[in-house]
Each structure stands twice: as C-alpha cells, then as structure tokens.
Amino acid sequence: MLFLHPYLLLGLTGIAIPVIIHLFNRRNAREIKWGAMRFLMDSLMSRRRSLLLEEMLLLAARCLIVGCAVLAMARPFVPAGSSFPWWLVLPLGLLGIVFFGMSFALGRYRRWQVLAWLACLLCLGLSAAAILLEKHLSLGRFTGGAARDVALVIDGSSSMTLEVNGESNFNRALKEAARLVEEAPRGVAFSVIVAGAVPDPLVPAPVTDRKYVQAALEQAIPVHGVLRAPDALAAAAASLAQGNQATKQIILIGDGQSVGWQTDDLESWRFLDEAFAHLPAKPRIFVRVLVLPQGIRNLTLKDVAFSRPVVGTDRDVRIDVTLANTGREAVTPARVVLRAGDSEKVDRSVGQMEPDSERVVSFMHRFDTPGAQVVEAQVVAEDELASDDIMRRVIQVMRTLKVLVVDDGRAVRLFDRAGGYVALGLMPSTKELLRDESKRGTAPERARFLMEPELTAVSGLGLKRTLTGYAVAVLADVPSLPAEQAAQLADFVRRGGSLLLIHGARADPAFFNNWQSEGEPVAPLALGACVTVPATNAQAAVRIAPDTFRHPALALFRESGDLADAVIECYRQALESNEVAGVVGRLQNGNAFLAERALGRGRVAQLFVPLDRTAGNLVVRHSFLPLIQELTAYLAQPVVATLNIPPSRGAVVQLSSPALTHLSGNGLYAEYFRKNDPKKILLTRVDPTLDFSWGTHAPAEGLPADHFSVRWSGSFVPRQSGTYTFTVRADDRINLKIGAYKVSTASFDQQQELRGTFTAGERYPLTALLTEDQGEAGVWVDMEGPGFPRARLPGDWLIPVRGAVDSWAEAVDTQVRAPGGRTLYAKIRSGEEGLALRTDSPLMQGLYEVAVPTAAAGWLGHLASTNDTFPICVTENPAESRLDALTPDEQAIILRQADITVARSFDDLRSALRGKTFGRELWRIPAFVLFVLLLLEAFLTRWICIQRKTGEEVGGAEHAPQKS
C-alpha cells in the first residue's frame, strides 16, 4: 500500500491530540473537598469496569477519527503488483492507533498500559515497514523523471476491427494513444508500431515531435492477422533501441484476445529476452486491455485446399473450401463463391451452421492457362467480422511437367519396352507419344496432357548434357547406369528433381545397392532376387495389398480401384533393414511394393514390380494409369513454387526448384539481342560453353542471323591452380573478361590470347560480349592449363552465376505491390538454390503482385506466362477469428514471461507515463471508518447523556420537609 500524498502522513501526529486533551484535563482537575465520599467510592466501585471500557473506547475512537481523517487525505492506494496485502497493512496501522489511544486510558494499570504501548509500536512499526518496503520496491518500477522513450504498440489484429459500442477497438486504441501523446510530459519520445501478423512500424524510432506522431497515428490502419505479442514487443524493443533516453517503456493497447499472446509457444517469449538485452535497461511493459466483443456472429474460411499437389491445364482439380463457425451464434451462409481466373462458381448448399462446426464445400475447376493464378474463396453471410470471409490462394498451374523415362532400349515397339507403359500412362495418347519430339510444339493435343514424358534409352541419357527442365526421372527396369549418368541423376535429385526406380527382372542389384551419393544410398531399399510366379498357379498368385498403403500417392487406391485384382507374375525382393524403413505399400506376401526416401531436395521412390508386360496384368488394370499419374505427380511436388507464405518480416520465396532453373548446373548465362537494341532481350538461355559455329543461320529460332549480339555471364571455376592461357576467336568480334583479365578481338579472323593465374575452386566472374555484323557467326574459346592440354573451354568449369552461391548481388531488382497500394522492393535471383525472390519489407496478409523485371523475364515464364506480374499470397491465420479472451491461467503465464503491468484504465496509463505509481485507491475505506467512528462517538456521548438524565430526578424534591 502506498500513498499519493505521503507528506500528509505527518498529520498522524494529530492522533496525540485527543490524548493530550485527555491528559490536560486530568492535570487541570479541580480539587474539591467532599464529604459524601462513601457514595463516590461505592459508585465508582460498581462502575469501575464499564468506566474503563468507556474511556478506552472513547479515546481509541477519537484517536482513530484523527487517524482515519489523515489517512483518507493522504490518499492510500494499492500499486499494481503490490507485495504486501493492503487488507493487512491498513488495519494494522489502524490497530496501532487504537492501541495508542487505549493505552492512555489504562493509566491505573501500569502493566496493561505498557503492553498496550508495545502493541501500538508493533502494529505501527509493522505497517510503516511494509509501506516503506513497498515504496522501495515500487520505486524500482516507476522511475521518476519525465524523459523517457515510449513505444506505443497498437494491436492491429483482425479482432480489433470489430465494433464495440459503436466504435472499433482499433479506433479506440488510436484515440487513446493520441491522447497519451498529447498529454505526455515534456521529454517523452514516442515510437509507434501497429502489431498484427507482422509488426508494422509507423514511427520506427522514438521522436519527440508530437504532431508527427499524432499524424502517423491518424493514418494507421489495422494490419490484420494475429497479434503475435512477442514479435510486437520485440519490434517495440528494437524501436526503443534507437532512442536516446535511458528509461524505456512499452505501452500496448489491445483487446486481450488469447490467440495473439502465444501462451502455448514460450520459445518466442525467450526470444523477447534477447531483444531486451540490447536495451540499456529492461523496459517496463504496460498493457491496456480494451473490451473484447463477445458473442459475435462469425463465419470463417478456414482453409482452401487443392486435391492434387500438381495441377495442370489438362483436367479438373477439386478445390475444397472449409467453412467454420467461430462465433457464438448459428449462422446460415447465403452462398459460397469460388473465383478462379475468369470463372465464378457459386454454391448454395450449406445450411445453418452451429457454433464450432465446420463444413467443406467442394468445387471442380479446370484452369485454362498456366502460370501463377489466384483462387479466391468467399463466404457471403451476415457476420460481424468481414476480414475472414475471403481467403485467397495462389497456385502455380503447370504448363507441363517433363518426365524422363529411361529404360534399356532393347525393344523397339512401344509396348515391348520396359518404359513403354510408363510413358503411355503419363501421356495416354499413343499418337502424341510417338510423335517426334521436335514436332511436338504447339499441337492442340498437347494441352490435354500435363505430363510430358520422354522415353529414351540409357545411351540417350548419356547424350543429355543436363537434366535441367525435367521434374521427374523414371528408371524403368534399367539394369545399371554408367557412373557419370548415375552421378548426374543423383545430383539431379539433390537439386530438387525426383527419381522413380522401377525394378523388374533386368535390374542389377549390385549397381543399385551400391549406388551412393555423398555417402548416402540413393535407393531406399536394397534389392534382392527376382521372383517369378507363373500365371497358371492361381493359388500362389501374388497380389498387391492396398490395405497396406500408407502414402499420399496411394491414398486413392486404398479403398477403390482394382489394383488388388492384378496378378503379379514377377517382382523383385526387397531387403529391408531397420534403418531405412520407407516402405509405404506391400504385396500380399509381405514383400515391399513401394518405398520412398528423401535425398537432398528431392525424393527417390522405388517400385518392386516392373510396370510392363513381364509383371503380369497390372498394366492393363484400370487403376494403372491413375497409379502412375499419382506417383509422378507426388514425386514432382518439389518443383512446384510455394507462392503462399505466412506473414513475416521479410521473406525468401522459392519461385522454382533448382531442378528446373536454368541457371543451375553448368554453363554460361546467355542473352541474345539485336546489336543496336540491347535493351530488348530476345532470348535467354544457358549455353554450355563458348563453342558455337552458327554459320549463316540464326543461333536459335526467332533470332536474326545477322546484326545481333550475345552477352554471356557466369563464373569460371578452375579445378587446378596455376597459369591458364585462353585462346579466343569470334565472328565477328568478342570482348572476353575473366576475373581481372580481359581480351578483345576486332575481326573475325583475329585470334587473341588471355593469360592469367587462377586458384582452384575460386569463382572468377566471366563476361563475354559477342557482336555479329554480317555473314557467318560463331565463337571459339580454347583453354590450356597446368596438366590440361589445349582444348575447348570445358563446360563443367563454368557456372552461369557470377557471384557467390548465396549472394544476392547479382539479383535483379523488382517491385512488389502490396495490398493497400504500398510498393515494396524485392530482388529475384536465379542460382544454384533455384529461383528465389527476396524482400526485407514486412509482409502482412493479403495478395501481393510481383512485377516481372525485363531482365528476369525468361526466368519467370512459368509463373507469369501472359502478364507482367505474378501473384504471391500471404496467408491469414484463421485462429484470429476465435474471440477467446485470455484466461487467468494464460495471464499468469504471460506475466511470468516479461515484466508486464496491466493498466486498468486510461488514467492508469497516463500515470504510468508520468512515472507515477498507480493502483486502486483506498481512501474510501478510512473515510468510511471515520464516518462510523463519528457516529460511534456521538452515540457514546449520547448514551452517557442519557445515563446522566436518569440520575437528575433525585436532586429535585429535596427541600420539602418530610412529615413523620
């Protein structure tokens, strides 16, 4: 308990006044010589006890009256977080005063008087000690001195936009903050942060300019999302770190919604301690809780999900919209609307929804154009929180998914090849499949199929310089691979591609069981022997057991389909060890059917039944086609861009997997353009090395044969240290720069040399600019180095990225339009990590449009096929729609995490700002006791008066003489 006017407590000396008066009376007693002593003595004797009591009561009452009056005027109050309970300290003090008064009535009884004095000292001493200690403890919390840095954190979560008593809590919070700023004493610097999914610093560093802060407050808009209190407080701490004052305070005005305080995730609160460590002193946190609306009507969109991870333009996809009633009343939605592209579908099937119930509404949609597209779901209903009625998701609709199917190439006819059925399953049109690859161009049939299989033999695989562009590679009963191709495939998987191994009779266990990549086995399980079961033996027939399927790709076949009817005539045994237990499906005899493991960024799946005619009648089941499609789609998942991200302060968005990115792997990044129009890039691609003889033809389709230029950029990474000599010739001329060395040729027949010293493993930026005027065109660069005879510049010593692996220095700048119209700055880079976008601005929920920069146009074709922007969606958190207030347990948890004081009213906040302590005022209690005592004293005196009156009758008729 503390006092607002402690100096008034000096008035407590006034409790001595009744005592002094009492003693004074005694000292100034009249001396009367009296005759009728016996009557006095008798009267006194009979009333001795009650006399003593009366006197004690009166004295105590009078002292207490003075004491209560003084206490009430000194304005006692309970500071927040008081250590000593006031209901002990205050009565103890009053008791001390009572003992004080009573002791002076006990004049005749020395022993009791001394006891009373001791009791008085004890009580007063204890309460004084408690008050002083409290003051000492409290002073640590509320330092004086007006100059301080204050971070105003306004809760901008979605719940704050609800209206309570005609005004939204957010506006209310803004008004209170503005008032605080206006009424703050001089020297207080304010920073303002709107908290939400991501803290939005309106005024990032504390400023003392009131007008500025107030103007910022006026323009504040809710951030939406969940409050995320620890993040907001950390952001406040960061803003305070930029202030100049030593005293720091954080004032958070919110609505006490439970979900924002993250009481179930205490790790984020730990992080807060680290943030505070950067400040000179731990800031005091004051939380003002506005009224949280209860009993609202609200429907929320909880989720929008696609039935398939890989979606193309070939067929419908089912979009499931989950509706939830997070309010307290039953609501009937009018309709659920799904918008995708230009189409809008309406569903009116949902009836009344009870509180806490969920409903799923499914829509079938077929995307027409590839690229990143926005799917928007909306529930139209009469509910109070509108911000959660719309949910958007961005999906990358694949134009095509290139799948490489490799088999041993022995057979000629499609249906005889091990990979024939696989390829057919992926693109079920023989005509299309057999059409020459180069002619596949823009045939209308192409649009029907998402997957674009390329069937080749092992030798054909060897001819491929790069596997960039394929999402999945399938080895269909391949016996083995040459080491180089094996390494290439493993690297492909590590970069994000996926591998499907199908084992049949031809597979060579020795190869597959020893196939390693960076110390890890590539195949999930080791191969055993091949088991052949002739078809005639019906009883020993081997079948697939769909009930053992535990895999997303096989989910479809657990309950339905005819996979179980297939009779397997040939399968491979799997040697299972306990470590790699990636079996996700089995045959009826217990042998593994499908196994999977992750490798780097990609996955490796293993089928132990060959998907060709040798396996039995599996390939003619109806379920075969869906099986192969599901498997491939599942495996292709890593290449799909993640365009839905949670709110964050800055993010790196993966726009494409390295497997599909042009600029991973080896080679040089090439840009082709007309000689006199360098701004307009006609073509970008990765060229393997600087070795071209185009003759009089154009380098590629769509490019002119003459008057063009090519710019190559990348890095040269030598494998040996030493001195290298590069011999350069170009038609018509070239400038070449490697590291710090450069050379140029002036005419088509000139040959120049570039000599330099290089260290192995280091990246030396390489740029070359070729200019072609007329006639023939070409470029030839040879390299000679220590231990390397002169030969064409090896392509695998070149990488198309100039900077370091993680560097964003080479990234292309772009702009992002945020919801609300703000423009953010971002970079896009393509490198060994794939295609990524990075921004350091805070990303709040909503739809963002990324502008495609011209320099990166070639990279983003899969996202922005027709427009020059593509969308990214920052997702909402449906938990925000739950308007549960903090429970007392959660409050206790929060109070333990940080030094938080709850301000009950605006005035408390204001006092906190002034460094004054605040708390519940108690002056009413001594005032009430005072009132009671005044009544008591009056009653006592009146009672005595009454007693006196009854005795007056005696004296009246005394001098009438009596007759005998």
Next chain:
Amino acid sequence: MRFLPPETLAKLGRCELSARGVVEGFISGRHKSPFKGFSVEFAEHRQYTPGDDLRNLDWRVLARKDRYFIKQYIDETNMRVTLLLDASGSMAYAGDEAAPRDGRPLSKLAYAQYIAAMLGYLLVNQQDAAGLVTFDTALRTYLPARARASQVRSILETLDQTEPGGETALAKIFHDIAERIPRRGMVVILSDLYDDPAALIQALHHFRYRRHEVLLFHIVAEEELTFPFESYTKFQDLECADNRLPIDPRTIRATYLTRMRAFLDEIEAACGRLKIDYVRMNTRVPYDQALAEYLSLRN
C-alpha cells in the same frame, strides 16, 4: 455571639413575632404547646387566666375553693432537649449553592450551628432545658440540658469553638448518648448522617427505646444531592486527607444519584417507621427560613 447575630436575633425576634403564636404559646400556654410534656408529675398550681387550656384545670381545687387554678406539670414547662451536633469532617462541606453568610456559602456545620443556636435560644427563652452534644468519632463536648438563662451563652460558646473534625461514627455515639441522657426528653440531631444506614437506624431505634422524642435534621448540601460536577475533578475526602479520588464526575453521576436517593429513602422510611421527625435541610435554603418553615409546620 456569632451564632446569634443581631439580624438573626432580629429575625428571631421577628420570628418570635411571626411565630409568636408558637413561642407565646410556649410561654403563656395560651396555645396548644407543640412541646407537650409526657410527665404527669404535678408540680404546682398557677392562677388561671382566660385562654388557658381547660384540660389542665384542677377541678378538685375548683370544687374545694371555688378558685380556678391550672395544674402545671414539671415536664410541661420543662422540656429537656438535647441538641446533637455532628462535627465530623463531612460536615465541613460547603458547596457553592449554600446560602451565603458574610459573602461565603455556609458549610453544613455552620448551617447546623446556626440552627442549633436558634433552637437553644428558643428553648431557653421558653424555659425549656437545652443541652448540646458535639461529636465526631467520639464525644467532643457534652453540655447537659439546663433551663438557666446562661445556658444559651454556654451553648453559643461551645458552638463557637466547634471545628469540623475527623471521621463520622454516628451509630456508636448515638448509642452512647441515648444511655447518657437521664430522663427522657427530646433529641435533636443535626447531622448529614453519612454513616452506615443500618447501624444508624439501629441507633435511632435505641433513642426511641429510651422513649426519647427524636427530631432528625438531615443537613445536606445541594451539590451532594444533585452532583452537578462536569469536568474532571479530584475529590478529596474531608474526613480522611489521604483519600483522594480523581474521576470524571459525569461517568458516575447516575450511579451516585441512585445511591444517594436510595440512602435518603432508607433513612426517611426508617424515620417514618420509628415515628421520628425527619427534616431534610438543604443548605441552599437560608437556615432561619428553613427553621421557621419547620416550626410553623410543626405547630
């Protein structure tokens, strides 16, 4: 002669005048004497004058000598009145309300002394015998009842010398005096009676047993009756100097008054039973006025 100052004498004279009927009745016998004697002992004859009480006419003489003579009895003309004056310390109490004399309020003792002086004067003047006893814890002076004219002077002198003394011990003294008085007569008690009521009543009983007529003048001060004290007071006992009582009088006033009332009632009731004349004399009322009132009532 202090106790019979000229104005008192004058008043007495007046009193005589006003109560002349009484006094003359005493002396001349024309009115019925309030102090009727008990004795039937024939003393002498005296000439009859018209107006005498025919009760005492000696019929035998009339028959024999045809002359009218009144029989006079010894005691008829010779009442023996003993004045008992309480001179204990409690009588020294004066109070502010008491009737003043020479500018100062009279103490109870002084008041009683004046009354005693007046009574002695009256009695001797009407040829009755008056005696005086002063006492506190013990007998202080004893003047036997004489009818001589010099008795008044003796009484006055004794009164003059009487100073308030020690404690009160009425009952014992009364018993003593009751035995001492030779013949039955009248006993006039002037006291505040601050003693154990039971013992007191016992002593009064003794007087009646000895066939004395008792006249009890209860001298009290107004303050003793009303206890009007307001502020904190240290009461000091007049009888015992060590006895001090500092109290707030308001706190015990009610009880005191109840007890005082009970005491007065008890005495009065006892006097009523014993056929003792009880006269409460409040020192507030001037003594001559009080006495005159009483005498007129008695007549």
